Amino acid sequence: MTNGSLILLVLALAALAFVLARRRAVASVAGDTRKLHSLPGHHGQAAFLLAAVPGLVVMAAWLFLQPVLIDTHVRGMIEAADIPEGSTPDLVMADVRRIGEGLDRLVATGTVGEGALAAMRADMGGLRARLAGAGVALGGNIGPSAFDAALARRDMARSGHRAMTGAVLALALAGLGYGLFRVRPEFRARNASETFVLGLLIGASLIAILTTAGIVASLLFESLHFFRLYPASKFFFSTVWNPQFRGGSDLGIWPLLWGTLYVSFIALLVAVPVGLMSAIYLSEYASARARAWIKPAIELLAGIPTIVYGLFALITVGPLLRDWFAQPLGIGSSSSSVMTAGLVMGIMVIPFVSSLSDDIMNAVPQALRDGSLGLGATPSETVRKVVLPAALPGIVGAVLLAASRAIGETMIVVMGAGAAAKLSLNPFEAMTTVTVKIVSQLTGDTEFASPETLVAFALGLTLFVMTLALNVLALVIVRKYREQYE
Template structure:
């Protein structure tokens, strides 16, 4: 049974538990629900939760543990030299899975019977011909060991799937039976359900926190590995970025930092005034009918994929800036530049600033506007001296969100700014950012343990620290002005 069908079966058992739990609680008091400690629905939810939660927890654990157990069993069938090499073992296991999937496909299409799939004794060429007929692509080292391992993999997978179905369904039914035995008039079903829901909420919050910790730890551990192979001083103070997987790399961080900050600065120059002025107009000056048309049209920009913006930068904005600004003034001849990427990223960020700032300005109490008007201030004076200062903490948050997106943008920079890592003040020069190089260093068939690959994690943790610094600074600004206006 597939995971989807098993999940559906658990939900059916849980739904049945809800009906039975509710009906049993009402039956126990002869229909007089006033005698129940909790509403009948709580008894139903208690039965549904007791049936579903343990079963889903066991299913999750099973899905994590089964591949590890199967992989350990399969490793005994592969050559020792393959198991000893992590890369070779990973590739071998990938072929084992492909062959096992191909055997399943061959059985399902009638090319093989189940018995033939388990006792197949053919050459590597025959394996490729057979499995190629059902659309399975194999690596280079596919022989008798891989075929035997794939057959064992199929058997273990089938046993695991059957055992999983039996055990998980048994746990769901046991949870349902336990809930029904607890269902009586004095059972505190509401308290139990609320406790379970609280535990679910705490677990969800903990997962979010642990995910953040895991991300930081994964980057930090690999960054420490990088700094053991490459001097930290040369990384943070180096002025040249020239990775070379054959040796002699120069992995200076400063050119990438400069490109990131320069492009983000240009983007914010474009996005902040346009987004903020748009929000002020929509919130304070536009009629409701005009606002109902303009705001959705602006927010459409946020739904456009960044690759489309990249094409826009490559085909339209870049050539326009090159032909009408860079070349006439002798500033460059390339359409890929800081200005190209910065302007397009700024356009991308306009909806983020305008929508958030608009909601924040509308949240300013009307009493502040009325008081300003009552003192004789004009509309513009009220906006400048009352509304914007009162909404400043939220506006700073909106600008920070846009800045974070500008710093983390990759596709537009790749297509609009080029890939040159250099220090230059010319906004019409091609440059690149940290995110682009992170992708570049992790792309392709490269040695993962080399400094040229691990530098991506050092760039990632550095970018994380920079973003964290921006958040701390924004929090300081928000608290400072919040104390003034509250």
């Protein structure tokens, strides 16, 4: 039974529990629901939660823990003699997983029977050819112990799935039975169900925190794994980015970091002035009719897919900058450049600055404006001396949101700025960013446990630290220059 089918079956049992508990509640008072402490629906809701939630929680925990426990056990089966020179146990474990996936495909297609899998151990060359025919490419040579580990891992995973299915269904049935057993006229089903739902809401509120902690932990652990394979000093201080995937790679972050900051800086040079002035006009000068048309038109920019912006940069903006500026001035000959990506990205993030700044300035009390105008200040002076200082924290937040959006953009950079990792001040040269290289290092037929692939996590962690530092700096600036009004 697949995981999806198991979830549907558990939900079906929970729905059955709801119907039966509701009927049982009504029958317990001979149809006079006034004698019930709680409504029949509350009894059904309590039974539904008992039948569904415990089984689904156990299923989620099982699916998370089972691969970790199985891999820990299987790793010890790999003999040192079967680890090729220059490889690592992690690389061999990656092949073990691939072998298991390939064997599943061969069995599913009927190419090999279940009983013939163990016999394939005697012909490793034939095994590699069959796996290649099933669309599975191995990273290195495999030894007998690696094949045995793959078979053991496959068997343990299948046994674990069967055990999980039995445990989840048993919990669902037990919850169904217990939910029906508790149905009595005096049972406070509403209190029980609301307490249960409250627990679920608290758990849902913790998802964001746990997700953030999980993201940071995964980045940190994989980055530490990368730094065990590649020196941190070379990563943070080298100015060369040249991944080879066959040894001798140079994985210095500075060319990527420079491209990221350069493109984002140009994007903010476009987005912040245009977005802020648009927000000032909409908030302080535009009529209600003009505002009703202009603001949705600006916000429409945020709904355009980034691939469309990328095509716009590749087909229109890039050739235009090349033909009108770069080539006549003799400073570039390519349509892919930092300026191309920065200009288009700046257009894309204008709504983040404009819309949020407009909302923040509209939240400034009208009494402050009236007092300024009553003292003889002009509208422009009121905007500069009263509205903008009062709205400064929100405006800084809008700019930070735009900066984070620009730093994390990938598609526009791929199509507008190219993929060249270099250090240059010329904005009409092709460069690349951290996000582009994260994607490129994690795609294709590459070995996941190699330094050239694990470097993506180190790049991601660096990007996370950059964004965090940017937020802390913004908080310091806001606290120092913010003007508070009673």
